[in-house]
Amino acid sequence: MSTGSVQGWSRLSQAETALAALVDHDLVSIRCRQLKFQFGGGRSALRTRPYGEAGAVHTGETFAGVYRVGDKYLPEAFERMNYVLRDFRTEEVFPMDPRILDILSLLYERLDASESYQVLSGYRSPKTNAMLRGEGTGVARNSFHMYGQAIDIRIPGQNTKIVRNTALDLRAGGVGYYPRSNFVHVDTGKVRSW
Numbered sequence: 001m002s003t004g005s006v007q008g009w010s011r012l013s014q015a016e017t018a019l020a021a022l023v024d025h026d027l028v029s030i031r032c033r034q035l036k037f038q039f040g041g042g043r044s045a046l047r048t049r050p051y052g053e054a055g056a057v058h059t060g061e062t063f064a065g066v067y068r069v070g071d072k073y074l075p076e077a078f079e080r081m082n083y084v085l086r087d088f089r090t091e092e093v094f095p096m097d098p099r100i101l102d103i104l105s106l107l108y109e110r111l112d113a114s115e116s117y118q119v120l121s122g123y124r125s126p127k128t129n130a131m132l133r134g135e136g137t138g139v140a141r142n143s144f145h146m147y148g149q150a151i152d153i154r155i156p157g158q159n160t161k162i163v164r165n166t167a168l169d170l171r172a173g174g175v176g177y178y179p180r181s182n183f184v185h186v187d188t189g190k191v192r193s194w
Contacts, residue, residue: 085122
């Protein structure tokens with residue numbers, strides 16, 4: 001599957017073959033992939049099922065729109081998503097890996113969710129990552145967040161254990177489960193869980 005070129009990302013790696021197969025299969029009936037990010041935690045006015053919706057808890061900002069048509073990613077959509085998913089502590093913007101957005105889209109569809117994603121963390125600058133590590137919050141030294149390859153999410157009304165299990169079933173990357181904080185981490189790394 002050719003992904004086009006979006007800010008340095010050109011093709012899915014062999015490790016993501018399972019994800020590519022899932023996405024290609026879904027595109028037989030769904031030619032556009034759409035996400036909505038809501039970075040405020042409130043209810044979304046726009047319902048775009050089965051594509052998925054999402055939002056960021058810390059800034060109140062949103063993204064709503066198509067980010068992919070067939071096998072072509074839309075650079076304009078990524079410009080806005082990259083801004084919305086920036087490190088809110090440093091205001092640093094970084095290009096998100098298109099694969100993480102495909103994972104979110106597939107996860108939302110598999111969950112048959114009706115509420116928006118809430119994004120707790122998208123891109124995380126090395127400075128922020130080091131600060132969080134210093135606070136002892138279980139942050140990885142070489143976090144996928146620093147490369148735009150990870151997102152921490154929750155979906156109101158969805159049990160995070162079910163979200164975790166559904167993400168694991170995708171076998172598309174790493175899945176972390178944080179029941180005390182009520183969120184799930186997904187990334188584009190090797191298939192693994194914690």
